Amino acid sequence: MEVVTIETPQLGDRTYLVHDGEVGVVIDPQRDTDRVDKAVADAGVRITHVAETHIHNDYVTGGLQLATAHNAAYLVSAEDDVPYQRQPVSDGDTVHVGRLVLRAVATPGHTHHHLSYIITDGDRQAVFSGGSLLYGSVGRTDLVSAEDTEPLTHHQYASVRRLVEEAGKDAGLYPTHGFGSFCSSGPASGAEASTIGEQLAENHALTDPDEEHFVRELIHNLTAYPSYYAHMAPINMAGPAAPDLELPDSLDGDELASRLGRGEWVVDLRNRIAFAGNHLSGSVSFEYGDGTQFTAFLGWVLPWNEKLTLVGERQDVEDAIRDLSRIGIDNPDAAIGAGPAEVAPGAATSWYESVGWKEVLQKPGDDTVLDVRRTDEFQDSHIRDAVNIPVHELLRRMDEVPPGRLWVHCGSGYRSAVAASLLQRAGRDVVHIDGNFHRAEKAGLPVVYPKGD
Incomplete structure (x- = not known):
């Protein structure tokens, strides 16, 4: 068994091609499937199956178009009511991919009908966990609805524990999320590879013996996620078309x-x-x-x-x-x-000024420091008297922005550049602060820590 990883760092996700040297299965393909086609061609194999771990909330899938293009079976949870042709799979179902044996394991938590796949080749195992068990953490549980969040968090706790029982400790772990994706939750480790055994020793979902404590902590630590997520699952449920990636004619x-x-x-x-x-x-x-x-x-x-x-x-x-x-x-x-x-x-x-933290020390007293980081970031630490409006809320909260000149910052300078441009577009006088927030206090800015950290 060989596992080929196809990275999508822009979204913090991974797609996998798993093959035996002749035929293979693709797990959780992104919409731009030409990257998968290249990986398949480079490996010299044929795709016979395409598998989804879940109906994705953070990107548009390429699964349907890939399966159609390669005349491959499309594995989707039997519990998901989709209008397109697929091979429904349920907990415990097995599928043969050449000499590989793929077994579906129900792992609800990230979504209600989430599946993980354990693939076996002789004495070697690999676990493809989608948004269930991640490196150091688990997939977030609040994407379905507020009412479902607590029950799904309990399911997530039970699911990952069942998954590690089903797989051997030496099995490689291959999650889809957890590499910068907003679909991950908790203290993700930042590791590039891991095994089930390593997660048993390090993952808080597996080391915390108190389910209620785990549920409280995970829900408490969930942060904001992109608003476009609301559109992803409906698109994926309907069956997305192939994208048009051609560069259009340049406007004059x-x-x-x-x-x-x-x-x-x-x-x-x-x-x-x-x-x-x-x-x-x-x-x-x-x-x-x-x-x-x-x-x-x-x-x-x-x-x-x-x-x-x-x-x-x-x-x-x-x-x-x-x-x-x-x-x-x-x-x-x-x-x-x-x-x-x-x-x-x-x-x-x-144009507008772009400055570092030292220049902020010269800010006139009547000017406002506008912090456009997430609310949880602001609550951890912020510049004294700064006003917090997260950049993703700025357009609908423009009437809350204080009058006068605004000195805009975030954690690195990226989000504050977005915010400064939006504010200037709305007619406001802005200064963009281009600097890492952790250097603000060293530069002499008064930083407060509301939680006492």
Whole structure:
């Protein structure tokens, strides 16, 4: 048995190709299945099965289109009432994939009908746990509804314990979530690989002997998750179509300026410091690049299903189109170029200051520090007298933003750049603070710790 991992770091998820050298099964494929096709071709195998651990809440699946394209059986929980053709699987069902034996294990918790898969090849085992057992933690349990959260958390506790009993300690563990995904909960370890035995020793869901304590702690520590999640499960239940990843023709400058004038969403993909120094008036900053969580924050912050235009260099725009398709944002328009003078010569431009923490010490007393981190981050520690409005709530809470000049910060400078651009678009006077929050106190800012940490 060989396990090929296909990373999607932009969403903190993994897809797996598991094969015996001739045939294989793909588990939890993302929507852009050409990456899977390449992995299959590189391995020189044939896909006979595609399996979903659950109806996903954080991305659009490529499972149906992949199974159709390869004439493969599509394994989906028998409990999920879907309109498309699939091979329903239930707890205890086994499926043969060449010499591999796949066994489904019901692991409700992340969702009601969640399945994990134990794949055996001779004396070797691998566990594909989806959003159930993660490295150091478990998948979050609050994505179905508020009423279901506590019962699902109890189910999660029982499910992961049953799963490790069903598998050997030497079995490799291969979760879908937990690599930066908002679908994970609790103290995820950050490990790149693990085994069932290691999780038995380290995972709080397996080491905490008190189920009630585990449930209370997990629910208490759940943080906000992206609003676009509300659209993912319905899309996946209906059966998503293949994405169109072609780069559209670049808009000319007049059309781009016209869209800005109409108040449409024009997203600048450049570095946030370059954006601060000069950008098209009315555009917003979502810097594209490794480690930025561009996809999650754009889908979280901007209104769903509104017309979108991406502005940036060709490669960034192409990559952003692919990334956005994974969360169901399809066919954005594009303006290709290095900056305002190239994409819309003569159009109105704007700028705002971008500073470090030392410059904040010179802030006039009447100006406001606006903290756009999540509420839980703010409650852990914040600058004295700062006002907290999380960036994902900013558009609907603009009337709560204090008057006067705003010095905007987050944890790293990324979210505050998004917020500063939204505020300027709304007519506010902003200063962007580009710095890691943990350096604020060292720079001399008065940081308070409400919980006494």
